[in-house]
Amino acid sequence: MPDRLLRGALLGLGVLGMAVGVSIGVREVPVRQWWPVARWLVGGIVVHDLVLAPAAVVLAFLVLRRAPAGWRSPLRAALLTVGALGLVAAAVLVASTMRQNASVLPAGAPVVLGGVALAVLLVTLVAAVAERPRRRGRAPR
Amino acid sequence: MPPQAERPGLLSRVRTLAEQGPPQAATSAVHDERVVARVGRWLGIAFAVCFATGVLSHLHQNPVAWLPLGPTPSWGYRLTQGLHVATGLACVPLLLAKLYAAYPRLFAWPPVTGLVNGLERGSIGVLVGSALFQVSTGVMNILQWYPWGFGFTGVHWAVAWVTIGALVVHIAVHLPAIRRGLGTALDAPAAVEPPTFPAVPGHAPPDPEDDATAGRTRRGFLVGTGLAVAAITVTTVGQTAQPLSRLAVLAPRRPDLGPQGLPVNRTAAQAGVERSAVDPAWVLRLLGPAGEQGLDLQALQGLDQHEAELTITCVEGWSASALWSGVPVAQLVSRAGGGRGSSVRVTSLEPRGAYRVTTLPASYAFHPDTLLALRLEGQDLDLDHGYPARIIAPNRPGVLQTKWVTSLEVLDA
Numbered sequence: 001m002p003d004r005l006l007r008g009a010l011l012g013l014g015v016l017g018m019a020v021g022v023s024i025g026v027r028e029v030p031v032r033q034w035w036p037v038a039r040w041l042v043g044g045i046v047v048h049d050l051v052l053a054p055a056a057v058v059l060a061f062l063v064l065r066r067a068p069a070g071w072r073s074p075l076r077a078a079l080l081t082v083g084a085l086g087l088v089a090a091a092v093l094v095a096s097t098m099r100q101n102a103s104v105l106p107a108g109a110p111v112v113l114g115g116v117a118l119a120v121l122l123v124t125l126v127a128a129v130a131e132r133p134r135r136r137g138r139a140p141r
Numbered sequence: 142m143p144p145q146a147e148r149p150g151l152l153s154r155v156r157t158l159a160e161q162g163p164p165q166a167a168t169s170a171v172h173d174e175r176v177v178a179r180v181g182r183w184l185g186i187a188f189a190v191c192f193a194t195g196v197l198s199h200l201h202q203n204p205v206a207w208l209p210l211g212p213t214p215s216w217g218y219r220l221t222q223g224l225h226v227a228t229g230l231a232c233v234p235l236l237l238a239k240l241y242a243a244y245p246r247l248f249a250w251p252p253v254t255g256l257v258n259g260l261e262r263g264s265i266g267v268l269v270g271s272a273l274f275q276v277s278t279g280v281m282n283i284l285q286w287y288p289w290g291f292g293f294t295g296v297h298w299a300v301a302w303v304t305i306g307a308l309v310v311h312i313a314v315h316l317p318a319i320r321r322g323l324g325t326a327l328d329a330p331a332a333v334e335p336p337t338f339p340a341v342p343g344h345a346p347p348d349p350e351d352d353a354t355a356g357r358t359r360r361g362f363l364v365g366t367g368l369a370v371a372a373i374t375v376t377t378v379g380q381t382a383q384p385l386s387r388l389a390v391l392a393p394r395r396p397d398l399g400p401q402g403l404p405v406n407r408t409a410a411q412a413g414v415e416r417s418a419v420d421p422a423w424v425l426r427l428l429g430p431a432g433e434q435g436l437d438l439q440a441l442q443g444l445d446q447h448e449a450e451l452t453i454t455c456v457e458g459w460s461a462s463a464l465w466s467g468v469p470v471a472q473l474v475s476r477a478g479g480g481r482g483s484s485v486r487v488t489s490l491e492p493r494g495a496y497r498v499t500t501l502p503a504s505y506a507f508h509p510d511t512l513l514a515l516r517l518e519g520q521d522l523d524l525d526h527g528y529p530a531r532i533i534a535p536n537r538p539g540v541l542q543t544k545w546v547t548s549l550e551v552l553d554a
Contacts, residue, residue, distance in 0.1 A: 007313045011309075014308070018310070022299070024295075024302060030292075033291035040278070045269055053244045064169070072169075080365055085391065095393075096284075098286060099285065100410075101285075101408050112390055115376055
């Protein structure tokens with residue numbers, strides 16, 4: 001299929017998908033809930049532009065730039081894991097203070113934080129090991 | 142004493158950053174279309190699987206005549222909803238990695254160069270906003286944390302379509318770059334020159350990495366992203382994959398934890414049935430073509446009982462199997478004068494709630510393992526598991542496995 005046709009078809013499908021979503025929202029979501037929904041949708045863009053992107057710049061400038069070159073990949077892996085697991089762990093800990101059911105969120109804070117720390121350590125070690133064979137194979141200067 | 146130079150204000154520094162580009166470290170080899178395309182591929186697959194399994198769950202709860210979903214295979218809903226939550230959680234590190242790899246584009250100056258460019262950046266804004274919305278509210282939902290002031294189910298369904306649509310638009314707009322990125326080796330010379338930034342007066346531009354080193358950097362980042370995805374999967378998937386349950390420190394459930402060794406989603410207290418469910422005068426109302434009958438617990442226990450190993454599966458991703466026993470629903474339908482094509486309206490003692498009245502399609506009602514369960518693991522049902530009687534059927538969403546049943550109404554085919 002010629003490229004222009006494929007891209008045009010994808011564009012049309014994508015716009016249709018978004019229109020289906022908006023239509024479902026208008027039909028099924030009560031009007032009084034539209035503002036909270038919009039706030040959370042825009043909030044995602046605000047979080048990206050004002051929190052995530054600047055945090056990436058700061059981390060790169062303060063941490064990665066100062067690290068030895070061979071440690072940057074494991075550090076990036078560690079920071080990404082801290083970010084991802086940290087966000088979920090924070091949500092778990094906050095939600096566990098509001099649980100109404102003993103079988104929900106059974107792990108306490110020490111288990112959650114200990115598990116995250118162990119996962120970050122393992123990821124860093126594996127990333128460091130994954131980096132090593134290629135460093136050994138580097139031609140001598 | 143020479144006058145001290147005035148420190149530039151915040152606005153001035155932001156403008157300088159926008160005009161001169163991100164700091165030296167942000168020109169790392171990671172910020173390359175090859176990395177963005179590869180992470181984007183994984184993220185796209187995760188979103189696609191999450192969307193498809195979400196559609197399946199929606200069809201289970203809102204059946205359509207042209208695509209009937211039934212009780213077989215018995216493990217179907219468990220698999221699809223386990224995948225739904227697993228891929229949704231995998232999107233957390235994948236989204237962070239994609240946004241990190243692509244973030245220098247945010248600092249392009251001017252931000253909009255024309256109508257087409259403006260539409261393109263707008264579509265990315267929709268994608269980023271809706272993707273972050275879906276992933277963050279989805280995670281909070283599985284933790285039963287609702288801080289937002291809107292009903293989760295309907296909004297999640299609507300925004301899922303917006304997200305997948307925005308993703309397809311994104312692919313359409315960037316298809317040439319995606320192809321180029323995926324088709325170029327990580328350590329090959331770049332197919333296109335990466336964006337360069339104006340030289341900062343008084344500062345030498347950074348030495349570019351050689352191709353081999355840059356390739357190692359990119360590969361290292363992709364390995365790190367894969368490891369982060371593995372980490373979040375291992376620490377959560379045990380809520381449905383029982384062998385990994387001890388590692389699931391971030392999972393909202395352990396499949397063996399709860400009354401009678403089974404998790405509970407909605408307790409009797411939350412449902413407001415603590416008194417009505419234990420009322421000694423409770424009677425099951427059985428309605429159908431043969432009229433109305435009342436069957437108390439003793440009468441139900443006197444009917445032919447059937448035992449089955451069945452799974453409770455929640456759309457929040459957790460699932461657990463147990464041994465249930467009770468009266469086959471098919472037997473009750475026949476007793477009420479119904480036939481093989483009859484569906485059943487099931488009503489709960491719950492005074493309110495979206496699922497207090499559900500319909501059991503004929504395919505489920507006549508499956509031999511669909512029970513009006515009275516016992517769990519050889520004991521009377523715990524109050525939180527639906528005492529005195531609940532519906533349990535294979536391959537059915539947990540919200541439709543009605544607890545604290547008060548009536549069964551046989552509907553004509």
